[in-house]
Structure formats: C-alpha cells, structure tokens
Amino acid sequence: MVTLADPDRATRRLAQVPAPRTLKDTRGYRAFRVVNVTILLLVVAVVLYPFVNIIAQSFSSEGAITSGQVNLVPRGFNIETYRVVMSDSMFWLNYRNTVVYTVVATAIAMVLTTSFAYAISKKHLKGRPVLIGIAVFTMFFNGGLIPNYVLINELGMTNTMWAIVLPNAISVFNLLVMKAFFENLPEELEEAASIDGLTTYGIFFRIVLPLSKAVIATMVLFYAVTFWNSWFTAFLYLDRAELYPVTVYLRNMIAGATTATSMGSSADDAAQVAANIQAVTMVLTLLPIVSLYPFIQKYFVSGVMLGSVKG
Amino acid sequence: MAAVLGDDRMSGTSSAGSTPGTTGSASGGASSLAAVALQEQTPVLRPSTTTWRQALRRDWRLYSLVVLPLAFFLVFRYLPMLGNVIAFRRFRPGGSIFGDEWVGLRYVELFINDPLFWNVFRNTLVLGTLTLLIAFPMPIVLALLLNELRSRKFKRFVQTVSYLPHFMSIVIVAGMVLQLTSTQGTINQLVQLVGGDSIPFMQQAEWFRTVYITSEVWQTVGWGTILYLAALTQVDENLYEAARIDGANRWKQTWHVTLPGIRPTMITLLILNIGTFMAVGFEKILLLYNPLLYPTADVISTYLYRVGILSSNFSYAAAIGLFEAIIGLTLILSANAISRRAAGTSLW
Missing domain, CATH: 1.10.3720.10 (MetI-like)
Known part of the structure; x- marks a missing residue:
C-alpha cells in the first residue's frame, strides 16, 4: 500500500510492456507493427509541431512570417522582439503576478484539501457520507457563471488577489485522490501513535503528513500547474492591467487589445509585428512549464493513478 | 487533558474497525479513481450507535479540520447554487445577490x-x-x-x-x-x-x-x-x-x-x-x-x-x-x- 507513495513505481508499472502473446508473429502482425510505429511517430510529430512552429516564428522576421515562409526553422533571424518584450515592464509585472497568485492559491488549496481529505478518510467519523456528498455533488452541479460573478462582486473581491486564489481552492478530483491515499495508509501506525499519547493533530502533523510527502508533492504540482495556466477568473474579476497574470497579458495580445505601441513600436506597424510578438510572448510564457515538464511529468501520471492502482 | 487523550485513543481504536459504528474496509478492485472514490460515498450503512454529542466529543479535532473546507464549499459552491434564484427574480446590480422581487418564469x-x-x-x-x-x-x-x-x-x-x-x-x-x-x-x-x-x-x-x-x-x-x-x-x-x-x-x-x-x-x-x-x-x-x-x-x-x-x-x-x-x-x-x-x- 505504501508503495503507492513512490511515483516511480507507479510510472514503471504503467510503462510495463506485456509479454509477447505468441512465440512467432504472423506476417500480418509484423506488418502491423511497422505501421504502428509509423503512426506513433506521426503522432509525436503532430503533437510537437505547433511548439516548434511557435519557437521558429519567435526567432523570425515578421516579413518572413506574413509571407508564409516560417515552419520548422526561423527565417530572417531576429532576436530584437525578445529584447522588446523582455524590456516591457508590464510583461514582467504580470509574470510576477502569476508567480504570486500561483504560490498563494496553491498554499490555500493544499491546506484546505489536505485537512478535508484527512477528515473524510476516517471511516468512523460520524457524518462522513454527508461531508463526502457535499463535495462530490459540486462535481456535477455548480452555481454557474452569473451567480458566481454576482457573489464575488458582493464579497468585494473584484480587483483583488482573493478573487483568483479563493473561489477555486478545492478541486474535488484532487480531494478524492488524497482521500484515497490517506485511506490506504496502514491504520496500525496511527493506532500506535495514539497509544503513545498523540492527539489527532499530533498524528496528522507528525505521522500522516511526513508519510504523505509523495502525494503532497503531486497535489502541489496539480494545483500549481492549474493556477499557473488559468486565465478566465483573472480575466473576469480583474480590470486593472497591473493585476493581470501573464496569461491574461497574452490573451489580450492575441485578441489585439494590447497594441504593440505599448511595447515601443509605432502604431503603424502594430498589426504587422503581431505574429512575431505573439510567438515571443507565447514562448516566454510556456518556457517554465516546458523546462520543468520532463521532471514533473511522472508525478502527474502517478497522481492520476493513485486511486486506480490501489488493491 | 487526560480525558482528551483518552478520547483520542478511543478514536484510534475505532478506526481499526472494532466499534460497531464503523464500516468495513474500502471496496477494492474498481478500475478507475472516480469509480473507487464515488462508490465509497455510499458505504453500507449500519445502525450507528454513537450520538452526535458523543461523536463531537470524541472527534472534535477531526471536525475542526473540516470547518474551513466546509466554509469554502458553502460560500463558493452552494451559495452560488442558491444565487440561481435570480433566474426567477429581478436582479439589480448593487442590490441583494438573491434579487429583489419575484418575476416568475x-x-x-x-x-x-x-x-x-x-x-x-x-x-x-x-x-x-x-x-x-x-x-x-x-x-x-x-x-x-x-x-x-x-x-x-x-x-x-x-x-x-x-x-x-x-x-x-x-x-x-x-x-x-x-x-x-x-x-x-x-x-x-x-x-x-x-x-x-x-x-x-x-x-x-x-x-x-x-x-x-x-x-x-x-x-x-x-x-x-x-x-x-x-x-x-x-x-x-x-x-x-x-x-x-x-x-x-x-x-x-x-x-x-x-x-x-x-x-x-x-x-x-x-x-x-x-x-x-x-x-x-x-x-x-x-x-x-x-x-x-x-x-x-x-x-x-x-x-x-x-x-x-x-x-x-x-x-x-x-x-x-x-x-x-x-x-x-x-x-x-x-x-x-x-x-x-x-x-x-x-x-x-
């Protein structure tokens, strides 16, 4: 059971290749395997292409992009746009906002999710089915956009960080993953701790949490990536540019609301520099995630499987 | 303090499944997280012998962990559900979030x-x-x-x-x-x-x-x-x-x-x-x-x-x-x- 805490184990299990089902493959099956590898290579190419294309565009001249010459490699090599975007103070301000929102929101989310998950993982707790029901029902029915908007306004959270970090603090999916994890911890440990005189708080902080480092790391990543990527709550509840996260900065640029004028170019070529500047901003926005991705990917996979592999 | 510790010990034993109020171990073998998680929300209900007063005294620390998350669900999930009544009421920006007067359908x-x-x-x-x-x-x-x-x-x-x-x-x-x-x-x-x-x-x-x-x-x-x-x-x-x-x-x-x-x-x-x-x-x-x-x-x-x-x-x-x-x-x-x-x- 505790082996679930090891994301490597879970990933290895996922990667297991079934033993060959026949001693000698038929001709048809050998042909299929060639086709199969070809299809999968094609899938890889199609998935990667948009990334390569964006990177190539970000290093190209605008002229080369508008005349349709940029695909896999940069044409009319140009790093001036990187300089322009990176010297835009609003871009960095919004980038910093993203970092702050992500850190605060993830911290709040973890405190709420962990404590609730631990309580509802205790089968003897009276009222437990009701508590679980309250959480799960919100997966299938929610108040909807308008009542939420009215509520956030009424609470005075518009144009504050709280509108971003509070309304989505608990993901029920993550909650259920943590609950399943806590349920799988050996009960004997907690019993022993309670006989040694630890209270529920002591057990929770000194026994359970240290044993749950792997699942906590996974959940932190789940939340952090979600908050890092989110844009709509910020778009909905923030009107002041200096509060925007970088996703809203990018969205406004794509929608044409941020003119290139603010970035040191004249209004005349605003439309023209668009594609190149967009590409640069996209690359700068996706860079942190893409560079962390190889290291965090396995935690995500194990997180999704934490509940499913049990038993 | 001693009494409280005693209570916590009790809760420790009951989580081992020895008191009548507990349900059996989780159902295994389900093939997806959601299925596992959701199937458990309706455990086989056995007649509970603990009253709320006893449960609160024994598990108040566990319940205290629930307070903030529960407040989150009530404020940010269930309040907006109720807020849907403005579908049937005239809503004035700046007025009540539940609207001002009934207008029916x-x-x-x-x-x-x-x-x-x-x-x-x-x-x-x-x-x-x-x-x-x-x-x-x-x-x-x-x-x-x-x-x-x-x-x-x-x-x-x-x-x-x-x-x-x-x-x-x-x-x-x-x-x-x-x-x-x-x-x-x-x-x-x-x-x-x-x-x-x-x-x-x-x-x-x-x-x-x-x-x-x-x-x-x-x-x-x-x-x-x-x-x-x-x-x-x-x-x-x-x-x-x-x-x-x-x-x-x-x-x-x-x-x-x-x-x-x-x-x-x-x-x-x-x-x-x-x-x-x-x-x-x-x-x-x-x-x-x-x-x-x-x-x-x-x-x-x-x-x-x-x-x-x-x-x-x-x-x-x-x-x-x-x-x-x-x-x-x-x-x-x-x-x-x-x-x-x-x-x-x-x-x-």
Missing part, C-alpha cells in the same frame, strides 16, 4: 422565445456530440497502439511527448491554433502546396467545428491514455493464453479480451464526459471565436457570458445558466442509471 419564457438561444443550444449539442464521438475514443485507440509496442523506451517517449499539450495553458493552445490556421500559417501552406487556395479558417463559420475538434484531440489524446494504459496492465494474461488456444489471432484477442478488459474504465470515463457535455470548451471557444464564427461557434456558455457579463442582463443569463446546469445534471444521472442497468458499471 419571465426570463425562462424570454430565452425559450429567443431564436439566438436555440442557435447556441444547437451548437452546444453539435460540438458536444462531436467531442463524444471523435475526441472521446481517440485515447482508447492510442492506448491500444501504445500497448502493442515492444520497445519500452519508445513507448515512454511517445507517452511523454503526447502528454505535453495537457500542461499548456488554454491561452497558449488558442494562440497556436490561431497561428496555425491563419492565412499564412502552416495549414494554409499545405493547402497551397496541394494546389488549393488559402482558406481564412477563422473567418468561415463552416470550418470552426473541424478546427475545434482537431485542437481538442491534439490537446487531450495523450493525457487521456493514462487510465486506459493502467487498465490494460490489469488484464489477465491467462485470458490471452486461453484465447490463443482457441485459435484467436491478434486482432481477435484485442476485440474479445483487451476491449472487454478495459470496458469498466471506458464506461466510467464516458459517464464523466457526458457530465461535462453541456459545458463544451467554454474557455477555448471564448478565446478562439469572433462574430463571424457565431453561427457555429457560439455555445450556451459563451452566449450567457456575453448576455450576462458584457450586457449585464444577469437574471436572463442566470436563467440560461440554470437551464444548462439542470440538463448537465440530468445527463449524468441518466447516463449513470442506464450504464448501471445495461452494463453493470456505474459511478455510484
């Missing part, structure tokens, strides 16, 4: 008689159905193909690459879609290469569904394989052995052993997908569409966003939102009921 009648509403309703159904028919089965196909690979390294490589789009912000995905489909973008370069004329994809409503579904597949196909691949490793090898002895070839083994083996996972995920049917890609559409594309791209959620937030018709938009949410809930409840009766698999 006025707003419901308003949207039922609104031809624009029925257009976005139809678009929602079309995009939802296309997503279920095309984007939902793709991860199953990809998982089956991956499962046939012999090289572990290559398999892991394909998985790693195909998960990548899942981690991208929808804003970046939309930006990529817009660049690829622009008149000088890669797709139009290919069109011109085979002798066609460049197509302004994002200005022609008839192309939106194709663009939407293609990008949906691009973003979800890899990540969607995870649970299927996990289920595939659980299929009993002896079944393949038996099928082979019966003379089944590789294809027949896949059809008669592999697919039935991952069927519970397929059904669970299908039900969950049906649950989000009405909410089709709100954020992505909001980022991609423009007035030229409204005839096919405008869906209920984007329409009510414009009507409610941009035009401040809160009650009207809330009525539409409530209608959407009720259909969504009905869909998932019926999908679950049908699946339980017909396939013996259900979420709860």
Whole structure:
C-alpha cells in the first residue's frame, strides 16, 4: 500500500510492456507493427509541431512570417522582439503576478484539501457520507457563471488577489485522490501513535503528513500547474492591467487589445509585428512549464493513478 | 487533558474497525479513481450507535479540520447554487445577490422565445456530440497502439511527448491554433502546396467545428491514455493464453479480451464526459471565436457570458445558466442509471 507513495513505481508499472502473446508473429502482425510505429511517430510529430512552429516564428522576421515562409526553422533571424518584450515592464509585472497568485492559491488549496481529505478518510467519523456528498455533488452541479460573478462582486473581491486564489481552492478530483491515499495508509501506525499519547493533530502533523510527502508533492504540482495556466477568473474579476497574470497579458495580445505601441513600436506597424510578438510572448510564457515538464511529468501520471492502482 | 487523550485513543481504536459504528474496509478492485472514490460515498450503512454529542466529543479535532473546507464549499459552491434564484427574480446590480422581487418564469419564457438561444443550444449539442464521438475514443485507440509496442523506451517517449499539450495553458493552445490556421500559417501552406487556395479558417463559420475538434484531440489524446494504459496492465494474461488456444489471432484477442478488459474504465470515463457535455470548451471557444464564427461557434456558455457579463442582463443569463446546469445534471444521472442497468458499471 505504501508503495503507492513512490511515483516511480507507479510510472514503471504503467510503462510495463506485456509479454509477447505468441512465440512467432504472423506476417500480418509484423506488418502491423511497422505501421504502428509509423503512426506513433506521426503522432509525436503532430503533437510537437505547433511548439516548434511557435519557437521558429519567435526567432523570425515578421516579413518572413506574413509571407508564409516560417515552419520548422526561423527565417530572417531576429532576436530584437525578445529584447522588446523582455524590456516591457508590464510583461514582467504580470509574470510576477502569476508567480504570486500561483504560490498563494496553491498554499490555500493544499491546506484546505489536505485537512478535508484527512477528515473524510476516517471511516468512523460520524457524518462522513454527508461531508463526502457535499463535495462530490459540486462535481456535477455548480452555481454557474452569473451567480458566481454576482457573489464575488458582493464579497468585494473584484480587483483583488482573493478573487483568483479563493473561489477555486478545492478541486474535488484532487480531494478524492488524497482521500484515497490517506485511506490506504496502514491504520496500525496511527493506532500506535495514539497509544503513545498523540492527539489527532499530533498524528496528522507528525505521522500522516511526513508519510504523505509523495502525494503532497503531486497535489502541489496539480494545483500549481492549474493556477499557473488559468486565465478566465483573472480575466473576469480583474480590470486593472497591473493585476493581470501573464496569461491574461497574452490573451489580450492575441485578441489585439494590447497594441504593440505599448511595447515601443509605432502604431503603424502594430498589426504587422503581431505574429512575431505573439510567438515571443507565447514562448516566454510556456518556457517554465516546458523546462520543468520532463521532471514533473511522472508525478502527474502517478497522481492520476493513485486511486486506480490501489488493491 | 487526560480525558482528551483518552478520547483520542478511543478514536484510534475505532478506526481499526472494532466499534460497531464503523464500516468495513474500502471496496477494492474498481478500475478507475472516480469509480473507487464515488462508490465509497455510499458505504453500507449500519445502525450507528454513537450520538452526535458523543461523536463531537470524541472527534472534535477531526471536525475542526473540516470547518474551513466546509466554509469554502458553502460560500463558493452552494451559495452560488442558491444565487440561481435570480433566474426567477429581478436582479439589480448593487442590490441583494438573491434579487429583489419575484418575476416568475419571465426570463425562462424570454430565452425559450429567443431564436439566438436555440442557435447556441444547437451548437452546444453539435460540438458536444462531436467531442463524444471523435475526441472521446481517440485515447482508447492510442492506448491500444501504445500497448502493442515492444520497445519500452519508445513507448515512454511517445507517452511523454503526447502528454505535453495537457500542461499548456488554454491561452497558449488558442494562440497556436490561431497561428496555425491563419492565412499564412502552416495549414494554409499545405493547402497551397496541394494546389488549393488559402482558406481564412477563422473567418468561415463552416470550418470552426473541424478546427475545434482537431485542437481538442491534439490537446487531450495523450493525457487521456493514462487510465486506459493502467487498465490494460490489469488484464489477465491467462485470458490471452486461453484465447490463443482457441485459435484467436491478434486482432481477435484485442476485440474479445483487451476491449472487454478495459470496458469498466471506458464506461466510467464516458459517464464523466457526458457530465461535462453541456459545458463544451467554454474557455477555448471564448478565446478562439469572433462574430463571424457565431453561427457555429457560439455555445450556451459563451452566449450567457456575453448576455450576462458584457450586457449585464444577469437574471436572463442566470436563467440560461440554470437551464444548462439542470440538463448537465440530468445527463449524468441518466447516463449513470442506464450504464448501471445495461452494463453493470456505474459511478455510484
């Protein structure tokens, strides 16, 4: 059971290749395997292409992009746009906002999710089915956009960080993953701790949490990536540019609301520099995630499987 | 203090399952997280012998952990549900969040008689159905193909690459879609290469569904394989052995052993997908569409966003939102009921 805490184990299990089902493959099956590898290579190419294309565009001249010459490699090599975007103070301000929102929101989310998950993982707790029901029902029915908007306004959270970090603090999916994890911890440990005189708080902080480092790391990543990527709550509840996260900065640029004028170019070529500047901003926005991705990917996979592999 | 410690000891023993109030151990063997988690919400109820007073005294520390999360659910989830009454009440910005006076079904009648509403309703159904028919089965196909690979390294490589789009912000995905489909973008370069004329994809409503579904597949196909691949490793090898002895070839083994083996996972995920049917890609559409594309791209959620937030018709938009949410809930409840009766698999 505790082996679930090891994301490597879970990933290895996922990667297991079934033993060959026949001693000698038929001709048809050998042909299929060639086709199969070809299809999968094609899938890889199609998935990667948009990334390569964006990177190539970000290093190209605008002229080369508008005349349709940029695909896999940069044409009319140009790093001036990187300089322009990176010297835009609003871009960095919004980038910093993203970092702050992500850190605060993830911290709040973890405190709420962990404590609730631990309580509802205790089968003897009276009222437990009701508590679980309250959480799960919100997966299938929610108040909807308008009542939420009215509520956030009424609470005075518009144009504050709280509108971003509070309304989505608990993901029920993550909650259920943590609950399943806590349920799988050996009960004997907690019993022993309670006989040694630890209270529920002591057990929770000194026994359970240290044993749950792997699942906590996974959940932190789940939340952090979600908050890092989110844009709509910020778009909905923030009107002041200096509060925007970088996703809203990018969205406004794509929608044409941020003119290139603010970035040191004249209004005349605003439309023209668009594609190149967009590409640069996209690359700068996706860079942190893409560079962390190889290291965090396995935690995500194990997180999704934490509940499913049990038993 | 001593008494409190004693109480905690009691709670320790009872979690071992020795007091009558506890339920048995978790049901195992379910093949997906959601199924496992949801099946447990209705444990076999045994007559409880503890009263609330006893439970509170024994477990007050556990209950104290619940207070803040519960407040979160009540304020940010259940209060907005109640806030839907403004669908039946006149709402004045700055007034009560529950509206000022009853107006009955006025707003419901308003949207039922609104031809624009029925257009976005139809678009929602079309995009939802296309997503279920095309984007939902793709991860199953990809998982089956991956499962046939012999090289572990290559398999892991394909998985790693195909998960990548899942981690991208929808804003970046939309930006990529817009660049690829622009008149000088890669797709139009290919069109011109085979002798066609460049197509302004994002200005022609008839192309939106194709663009939407293609990008949906691009973003979800890899990540969607995870649970299927996990289920595939659980299929009993002896079944393949038996099928082979019966003379089944590789294809027949896949059809008669592999697919039935991952069927519970397929059904669970299908039900969950049906649950989000009405909410089709709100954020992505909001980022991609423009007035030229409204005839096919405008869906209920984007329409009510414009009507409610941009035009401040809160009650009207809330009525539409409530209608959407009720259909969504009905869909998932019926999908679950049908699946339980017909396939013996259900979420709860």
